[in-house]
Amino acid sequence: MVTETQVANSAGEPRVQATKWRTWKRFWRYPLSSIGVIGMVLLFAFCFVGPMLYHVSPTQGDFTALLQPPSAKHPLGTDDAGHDVLARMMVGGQASLEVGFLSAFVAMAFGTLYGMVSALAGGWVDIILMRIVDILLSIPSIFILLFLNATFKPNVGLMIFVLAATSWLGVSRIVRGEVLKIKNETYVEAALLAGVRTWRLMTKYLVPNFIGTVLVTTTFAVADSILSIAGLSFLGLGLPPPAPNWGADLSAAMNYIFQNAWWLIYPPGILILCSQLFVNFIGDGLRHALETRTD
């Protein structure tokens, strides 16, 4: 018997992978997802690997070259303080990507737990937890962002917290809805009859069955966060200067719009646009691959 099961295991292995591969295949076959993934990888390489190869300081100005168009020495030109634009774009993206991804991840983790507890507890606990979400959702998020940024000194950690604090609300609602649906499924009843305890029920029965929906939402939340931090920085409320930042640089470039300083406007604008586009492509690909994955 032992040997037979072991043989069965090795024979069964490829089939398991075949099932998991199907979702992947569908993801890759969707043309936008590969564009999104490749684009995102390039963007990350640009921001995190780029500064290792291109040794020009983004914060120390070259006073002999102020507001210079692209040249051999400064491939993307310089700004009004003689900062190298290419270096600023590379380093400035780091904050945007870190904040975007980490805040969305924190929001997903907390929102998932919150929504799951609310749906499983039911009754008064559910009502109170969800009314808290309703109240927080009714406060404009820009107000919360402004308040927190005005009270505390903005840094990357705070920005992650601030953006996660506003975007977990939607996740918790989605998760609550999914759990309410799944918890009445027969296989959950079967699990209860088997003697499964709450934690195992959450991790093996609930999460795997709604994680797809949450993943798609989270991907779009990444795009939102990148845009939010760019927007806040544009308004001068994000990360403080002189640390470079796409949004803040775009804002600074506005002053030179009539001097035809296009090399200041296009790079941050295009990078913000690309990050949005690629993340949304990945989100679309995931939705395409996961949503059809029902029997």
Added chain:
Amino acid sequence: MSEYVLEVQDLKKYFPIKSGLLKRTVGYVRAVDGVSFQVKPGETLGIVGESGCGKSTTGRMIMRLTTPTSGKIILDGKDITHAKGEELRASRRKSQMVFQDPYASLNPRMSVGESIAEPLIVNKVLPKSEAFERAGELLKTVGLRASDINRYPHEFSGGQRQRIGIARALALNPKLIVADEAVSALDVSIQSQILNLLMDLKHQFNLSYLFISHNLAVVRHISDRVGVMYLGHLVEIGPKHSLYQDPLHPYTQALLSAAPEPRRTKRRERIILQGDVPSPANPPSGCPFHTRCPRVMDVCRQTMPKPVQVHPDHWVACHLHG
């Protein structure tokens, strides 16, 4: 060793009807209204009745998936009506359930082996690797291949999935299996395969079944005794042959006369009932069947009949008898 594997005494389930802004209870749906029966070791008790008569609710209460309003459930000599936590978990090792919908009863994200081994792992009966080995054996027992443990539910047909559900129910070596419409969702040809499998397993594992179905022929095939439910009441219960040959309650007579017979030995008059089943939210006074009974008497409208034994072990709740 107690005399009965399962004893149910005066079991009731009233679902509150809530309405209005404040969700006040304005009434109750009497889904199950005072049902009593016993299941002996090694016996199959079939429960028949039309949709909404409370047969599934009864099964779910016995599994404690639904909390009874009142009454008593005694499983293997132990009162489990109000069992909680670990006590309830222990009681569930003695009784398991086979569900109606084989497509909904398996977690799509768990391999078949994981699903079957789950009760063994969470109850710490066997360590993980041995639990999977056992899952493979159980798959062979129900007529699938041991190598199927690594496959996922969507790779199987409805009949195969029902076999997997049965294997899972067997994992903890229960004494009682509640089969709630276990073959209703399957093709007729597959139904008989699953029924025969259930009957084989009964001898092999020394099981008792509570077999809930609306299908008279299926219940007749598998059961030793049969109970008939109408509007939350058990109106008649008796040994299969006695009940099918000589139905005593007018409802049972009507029910049996409506079922098609493949080999008609004697001509049976079709009894056609008038009207619809009354609402369980507003059940009739006296006998629940008096609004449609072709042989209704004055007493039926006033008082609820008590069960009387007419033939050996054959009980009926009807004023015509006793």
